[in-house]
Amino acid sequence: MQPFKQQTLRISNSLTGKKEVFQPLKEGYVGMYVCGPTVYSNVHLGNCRTFMSFDMIFRYFKHLGYKVRYVRNITDAGHLENDADDGEDKIAKKAKLEQIEPMEVVQRYTVDFHETLQKLNLLPPSIEPTATGHIIEQIEIIKEILDKGFAYQINGSVYFDVVHFNKTHDYGKLSGRKLEDMITNTRALAAQDEKRNPQDFALWKKAEPQHIMRWPSPWGDGFPGWHLECTAMSTKYLGETFDIHGGGMDLKFPHHECEIAQAEASNGNSPVNYWLHANMLTLNGKKMSKSTDNNIYPNEIFSGENNILSKAFQPSVVRFFMLQAHYTSILDLSNDALLASEKGYYRLMDGVRLIGDLPTGAITHFDITSWQQKCYDAMNDDFNTPILISHLFEGVKHINLIKEGREQITVEDKVTLKTIFSAFIFDVLGLEDQQGTDNDSDTLHGVVNLLIHLRNQARANKDYATSDQIRDELMAMGIQLKDGKDGTTFSLN
């Protein structure tokens, strides 16, 4: 099945600043690269939002029937803390602090990264390459850039010559900056004597004797510049030009700008057709960041062990909360917002669970085909998950009406409804029904159903003291009874 032939997908391209119809280089195939994390500490929730946004995009492409090669790297080579010569790389710094090998740091936090993303139900990418595994490829690109005259070598380091590059190319086209402005407005930074211009960036840095992560190169022992690894790995696995490059908004400049420059300088091709940027997650109105203290770790949300939120929230609730905002908008995390999302999430999941037991009738009271297309239209409009979710709630409303016997649905439409719900909620949005998934849920269901039976007997005998006691005490345990036309059901909150 190739639904993409029926759907016209439009996506926001940061390079042009416009929404454009998505045209892959090769029909039916999508190549997508997303800048992954630097693994020097636990992944924080802001990181997760970005990767979740692209996970949702990955999932939608797959749902549309595309064959997607999704590459997301792991940055495991340490990069400089700052531009000064005494700058330390983050991984080495952490290694020194914890008295372990840099690669132990990398391993530990790579595992944490994978575990956390798995809890949030992110699919693994097709390829997850590491920077240290592609040193040779990076060196080859530096050679090409040097050959083309867009870089210069000095004291065992190699720098990209931005000013020279800008004479024949457009440095700043992605971020909307002009080199002249940058030159005029450069802040005074210490110790940049090696570079011809402050705008130049490192392709290769000479390793000082105390620097642990180092590799041999034609220019001596050193390590690659930060921007280079993405160019090397995206080119290797997706080609010199590929469909989509994604990442957080904060990488737009300079990181992605430099990637464009490196690719154009080395092979002459503009590397990416569609640049996608996911916006920031803020906490208390400020950007979440590892380098400041303004952050919360996913596990602290799942466990409730934090002093920001009033209770613990399931990963799926967090995911749902994030998907209720558009990926290009700034989203602010707060306790109230999370509580509101949690309730909505449960309502949605209750609706999904009800579909199977819905009675069927002679007609369907709503136009399921046009409703389905509305769901697609939402996603086709730059992956508008908030709108999709609003349509899903429309669906839930109909489900509840059918359940109460106020509307009807035909047998065929019921099957369609279930298929659409399942496709969008579980496949595209990647939500999980995390209620009642315990191993003992069969036992639990039996017990609760017994209590429901006893309560209804008490009610029939007008023994309301007993019936209310059963109801209220179950409620206190997080089991909510729901009296409907055809008997009582329950849900676990």
Add this chain to the structure above:
RNA sequence: GGCAUCGUGGCCGAGUGGCUAGGCACAGCUCUGCAAAAGCUUGUACAGCGGUUCGAAUCCGCUCGAUGCCUCCA
């Protein structure tokens, strides 16, 4: 200082020239032994000021405020 983004009803959050998502909260009603759940109904909100237009939350200008990038960051 430069560049960029944003400011939507009690809260969160879509929309982006006329037909004004959705969730949560609140109120009324239906249902109920009472509730809860579910359904129905109600909210004319778009920072401020000026302009363009038959018509603007949506376009333009200014002001104010917030945030991001300009240095490692998703």
